[in-house]
Amino acid sequence: GESVGLHLPTLSVQEGDNSIINCAYSNSASDYFIWYKQESGKGPQFIIDIRSNMDKRQGQRVTVLLNKTVKHLSLQIAATQPGDSAVYFCAENIDSSASKIIFGSGTRLSIRP
Amino acid sequence: GAGVSQTPSNKVTEKGKYVELRCDPISGHTALYWYRQSLGQGPEFLIYFQGTGAADDSGLPNDRFFAVRPEGSVSTLKIQRTERGDSAVYLCASSLYEGSNEQFFGPGTRLTVL
Numbered sequence: 001g002e003s004v005g006l007h008l009p010t011l012s013v014q015e016g017d018n019s020i021i022n023c024a025y026s027n028s029a030s031d032y033f034i035w036y037k038q039e040s041g042k043g044p045q046f047i048i049d050i051r052s053n054m055d056k057r058q059g060q061r062v063t064v065l066l067n068k069t070v071k072h073l074s075l076q077i078a079a080t081q082p083g084d085s086a087v088y089f090c091a092e093n094i095d096s097s098a099s100k101i102i103f104g105s106g107t108r109l110s111i112r113p
Numbered sequence: 114g115a116g117v118s119q120t121p122s123n124k125v126t127e128k129g130k131y132v133e134l135r136c137d138p139i140s141g142h143t144a145l146y147w148y149r150q151s152l153g154q155g156p157e158f159l160i161y162f163q164g165t166g167a168a169d170d171s172g173l174p175n176d177r178f179f180a181v182r183p184e185g186s187v188s189t190l191k192i193q194r195t196e197r198g199d200s201a202v203y204l205c206a207s208s209l210y211e212g213s214n215e216q217f218f219g220p221g222t223r224l225t226v227l
Contacts, residue, residue, distance in 0.1 A: 034214045043117070043204050043218025044156060089155045097212050099144055100169055103155030 010108045019077040021107050023090035026071060030092040033066060034101065035075045037086045044089060044103075047075070077109075085111050115139065117219035119205050125225045126195055134190040134222045138207030144168075145188050146216060147180055148204040156204055162188060163211045195226045 013019045025033065032051055036044040050057045050064045050073075057064050063076040073090050087106040094100065118137045126132050138145050144163050148156035158172040162182040170180075177195075182188040192199055202223050206216040 032214050041220070043206070043220055044216075045218070046215040049214040091155070093212075093214050099146065099161050099163075099208065099211050099213070099216075100158055100171070101214070101216065102158065103148075105153070105155050 009106075010110070012110045012112055013080050014112050015080060015082060017080055019075075019080045019084065019109055021075045021077075021088050021090075021109065023073040023075075023104060024071060025073060025090070025092055027092060027094060028068070028071065030094050032093040033064070033073050034091045034093060035062075035064060036089045036091060036103070037084075038089065038106070039086045047088075049093075080109075080111055082111050082113075085109060117205055117207055117217050119203075119219040119222050121222060122220065123223045123225075125227065127227050128195060128197060130195050130226075132192050132195055132224065134192075134203050134205075134224070136188045136190070136205030136207075136219060138186065138188070138205070139217055140186075142207035142209055142217070143185070144208045144211045144213065144216075145182055146206040146208075147188070147190050148206065150202045150204055150221070159190075168211065192224075195224075197226050200224055200226045 032049050034049040035047040038044040048059045050066050061078045065074045087108050089103050089106045091101050091103045120135045146161040147159040150156045160170040160180050165185045177193045180190045202221040204221045206218040208216045
């Protein structure tokens with residue numbers, strides 16, 4: 001069925017360290033996996049996506065890894081900054097010809113000074 | 114440039130009342146989406162429009178919920194006979210084209226049903 005979940009609800013990281021946010025999914029048929037960031041009081045903001053036929057994709061300070069064998073997705077943030085504090089959602093787009101995105105329940109990332 | 118805007122930012126109503134929530138998408142974006150977000154949860158898909166037509170309304174919880182986008186730009190989400198369980202943040206998003214993973218979200222309307 002359609003299911004996107006997260007291993008940890010909260011993550012605390014020292015400023016300057018790398019952050020790794022993990023996500024498990026159950027629908028092997030999804031076309032894309034996506035990460036969104038949501039700051040307090042705001043709507044979610046797109047970070048990066050990865051097509052299901054890829055293993056890795058890099059953006060600015062972020063890397064997404066996809067392991068289809070164990071149905072695992074991760075978001076790595078390099079040199080974490082205070083502005084990275086937010087809730088991070090993994091999501092999946094089951095059919096890229098349509099636009100129905102299924103969101104998981106989120107991981108809160110907090111940054112220690 | 115201007116992002117997605119939603120009005121009102123907060124709406125408090127009584128059980129049984131009718132409410133309308135408005136979304137102004139980014140100019141030129143053809144696809145528009147409505148989500149509902151409860152505290153501590155991810156956004157839950159409700160409906161999306163491609164142009165004026167509802168391409169997928171499978172997420173609407175029941176027939177009390179209805180949305181329109183008559184001119185392919187502004188959209189209104191309408192909730193009849195509101196219930197306390199309808200209390201949530203209603204998010205609107207738009208994207209340049211249908212199928213895009215990059216959806217641009219508005220700040221949401223916080224609906225409280227007393």
